Amino acid sequence: MSRLQVVSGKGGTGKTTVAAALALALATEGKRTLLVEVEGRQGIAQLFETEALPYEERKIAVAPGGGEVYALAIDPELALLDYLQMFYKLGGAGRALKKLGAIDFATTIAPGLRDVLLTGKACEAVRRKDRSGRFAYDYVVMDAPPTGRITRFLNVNDEVAGLAKIGPIHNQAQAVMRVLKSPETAVHLVTLLEEMPVQETADGIAELRAARLPVGRVIVNMVRPEVLDAADLELVRTVERSSVAQALSAAGLGGARRGGNAEKLVDPLLEQAAEYAERYALEQEQRAVLGELGLPLHELPLLAEGMDLAGLYELATELRKQGLS
Amino acid sequence: MSADPAEAQDAAPHQDAARSRLSARVLDVDPLLDDPRTRIVVCCGAGGVGKTTTAAALGLRAAERGRKVVVLTIDPAKRLAQSMGIDSLDNVPRRVKGTEGDGELHAMMLDMKRTFDEVVEAHADRERAAAILANPFYQSLSAGFAGTQEYMAMEKLGQLRAKEEWDLIVVDTPPSRSALDFLDAPKRLGSFLDGRLIRLLTAPAKLGGRAGMAFLNVGMSMMTGTLGKLLGGQLLKDVQTFVAAMDTTFGGFRTRADATYKLLQAPGTAFLVVAAPERDALREAAYFVQRLAAEDMPLMGLVLNRVHGSGAGGLSAERALAAAENLEDARIVDQGDGKAGLRNSPDTYGSSRTPAAAASEEGSPADTERSVDRLTAGLLRLHADRMQLLSREQRTRDRFTARHPEVAVAEVPALPGDVHDLAGLRDIGDRLAAGRPEDT
Known part of the structure; x- marks a missing residue:
């Protein structure tokens, strides 16, 4: 050392x-x-x-x-x-x-x-x-x-x-x-x-x-921190809005019916996930660039x-x- | 943040509840950019807060609102520079293609060595200029002195202003270790090159001849002796010839530094402090606000970049986390089955969910449901992180506003990626002009 x-x-x-x-x-x-x-x-x-x-x-x-x-x-x-x-x-x-x-x-x-x-x-x-x-x-x-x-x-x-x-x-x-x-x-x-x-x-x-x-x-x-992994991000693109609404409702966040409280959360939450996905992709890109430098790589949270x-x-x-x- | 679920559920217009506490004035950039009396906008602030992007976005906006603008950037990201066509280092403004409207946008990237060379060439005859440019001391000073970049940025600003070719100059300040450097550097460099020591070095005989200055002469010879020993005689000689050449051709750096300073204080110059809602950046911004006031330099406001918002501001971090845990617990305990009662409660879509989801997925409906639950828990955790970030940013901003309630603020929402093109800059400009993040 x-x-x-x-x-x-x-x-x-x-x-x-x-x-x-x-x-x-x-x-x-x-x-x-x-x-x-x-x-x-x-x-x-x-x-x-x-x-x-x-x-x-x-x-x-x-x-x-x-x-x-x-x-x-x-x-x-x-x-x-x-x-x-x-x-x-x-x-x-x-x-x-x-x-x-x-x-x-x-x-x-x-x-x-x-x-x-x-x-x-x-x-x-x-x-x-x-x-x-x-x-x-x-x-x-x-x-x-x-x-x-x-x-x-x-x-x-x-x-x-x-x-x-x-x-x-x-x-x-x-x-x-x-x-x-x-x-x-x-x-x-x-x-x-x-x-x-x-x-x-x-x-x-x-x-x-x-x-x-x-x-x-x-x-x-x-x-x-990685909150959503690659599989989650894949699912974000294909998931039915209504099934997310129902999961939210099941978690106690209100009604899943159109206009219900849980249903109204779906779009903003998915939008946040899309932003996360964009950043995630950018970060992966930069990780790859760093990986090519041929040096020991460390990450701090x-x-x-x-x-x-x-x-x-x-x-x-x-x-x-x-x-x- | 509210712990009362009823209150949170009622927050139907998805406005961040915390934001209403912000009592700062909103900075309106359009009147500033449109006013023909505004000739210079200086963007300053700590490094890494998006100064260059802000300067470029302001320049583009002013140009598309009809003004003839030049943006002076110091160290733009490669792709941004490429998109504006200023990635070549020729130290003159270039017209940026692809702008809309009647105005014009020009942009340039500062080449500090070249700017310094130009100053020399403009003020010395050819022979003397060549001698200065070849002097090793000059070469080191022009490329490496801690304040040279700051000084040359201001020098270039003075040159651009003197040309009267543009309605508006937007200038980005160098990424200094301290945001104050660009205010101090011209004076510092000026006082070095015009100071007592330099005068001693260049004209010891003259000073020594005067009555009462004899002691200085003694100090002088001891000092040149010491410096000579320390640095080597050649270096000292280089310094002396350099300073002598500079002195006779420049008419004093201090005069130039003073002129730059006056330009910054003149009506028509507007300062914008750029920051991000983070402790260090805002501390630096507060420092800068005080300093500008002390120097009689007109502060127009604070541009707060990378402010986070949420379309689901009514759902607190605590409730989001609790709900995420609900989903995760239920999955473990109930194995997907016991939840049926809840799912089919009259409040929900009931059974319509499972077939719809199952149709698009492989595996059993229970698997699908589990992965949707998992995802939803993740979405809720992501949201909890967002809300925590939001309240931290809010606290930091509130502290700034409490100290400087007079400073108008324009907020620019955080974007997930970098800005690389005019469309991105235009978007930033729109958000800047809106003053605060749109409610989605």
Whole structure:
């Protein structure tokens, strides 16, 4: 199992949720994981219903069986000051740089630098060992930028090598790439059973593969439960309205006679079934497309009551059951 | 949701009972689209809520109501782009074929790099433009800076508006990580490229010569030294030449950013916030509403996409589930036989059902009856899911309305599939204009 698990996905597919659930699942039974956020959205804090995360690793959840999940929101500016401190012992000069807007400038505009700092920090956590020589974290899970930007984000080497040809940033980029392109890393893509996210997933995988970045699994999120199966849907097309009316009436929903309460329910219920059938067919189509990607495919259920902390544990259990941890 | 069966059974006009609680004003899009003073409509909102589709549907509707419209989309779904004929990336508006009426619909997909290149080419002489375009720093900035897409969308909007070729411009905003990015990006990029640091980088000698600026010069040399070490000297030199070239040709990014900003505040610009009735999307929408007010930008209303309805709104989730269980229990306990008494009660069609169903099916009448019961139980469960979804959506909407009662809302019912063609867009436009889902 790769120790750096990167989770990406099209916006709106729930990649932060999946990353958090994965961190929980990997922590189960005494392991320690670090969940890393790189886009400054504080999505992890929202999910775990805690206050905004500082730039500091802090424990945010306990996993079943005694494991621990730590979280870190990486702030590129502070990460840069960290590095400057490490390499140049800047002290107060760092603050002066900040005042001038140099830090802002360097982390926001300097191409690739921001990404090197973000991935660099994550890779540092992957490699970090405690005094006894054990890894500080068993796993690091990164809530990464969306699919459209993921290859570029991870492929910092190309970005940076051409621009910063020497110096610590260059070396840093090289070290990061060694981790990212090794089996130590797996990049997972989260999608929905809808056309655009599936298309973007397929494109994203092609890009990752072209950049020789290790693609992990495809995780289909928010899968609706199957209420009617293929046989039911076949019957929906041929069934007599009157026999449905009678079944409804038998179930205690009023009269089946024309104009009776049960009879009046038939059309709207069948219409809802037709909508369901249309969506079902679309979803099957998208499943088939995903099936052709040649990657392990996992499905997570749509939580009826919306996403909350309990739901997160539910998804973590589901991921474990499916062998993701 | 009512637990009283009598009340539920009386809900004969199949209107969702919950909906009557919604007290928000209804957004009427047609007067907005028809008004010749409306020149720009900006669709904004979180990613994944159907912004692009809404923008395209509004554009089509305005065109078919007689206006000459251009729709600027950022990242349309492939098939939608193909259906509008804008899947090629040439960064100029194309006339969309197949519209009805006297108006015209043009559409384009934003190519941000190309737009940036055009800005450079328009403002620099050929030699200098070539130098900028070849600069690695420029290449990275134009393709990758987090705010470039937002900035270029606004830049393109400014260009389209300046041409005076269209009555109405409908613009879709980029799928930002935050819906606010497109408001902030121009300023952010502007202040970077026009800021103190850049001025220091480009003209250290001039600044250093001034009295009282000596300390800055010290800071400056230390800083360029540090940045140079950190990034490599070549990069810093690239940045300096890039900024110098930009600075002399552009007359300041901040000026352009300010102009874009003013355009958004000008009369004739209307903002529509697009959302879906989900917690995160509406939270983002509420945020946006506040932000637009703070920036003096005119919000016309909220387009709420993917609202679910039900033709059987009178049947509550609880009763539907109970009935489904009735059907499933009866099947197990009675083996299809004991129900006969019930089936033949005077209230039902009685025996007419079984032969009719049996005729069209294989197997015994009892088998058929069982499969119809099974299906009916499934239909009821499906309905229960729908009703639960409906009440969740209602709660989310109510929370938004409570916070922002002044915001007019147009609801667009959820469609089972994606929109791929003009007919689909026209349909969305009709539903948008209706303001709330039709009662079926």
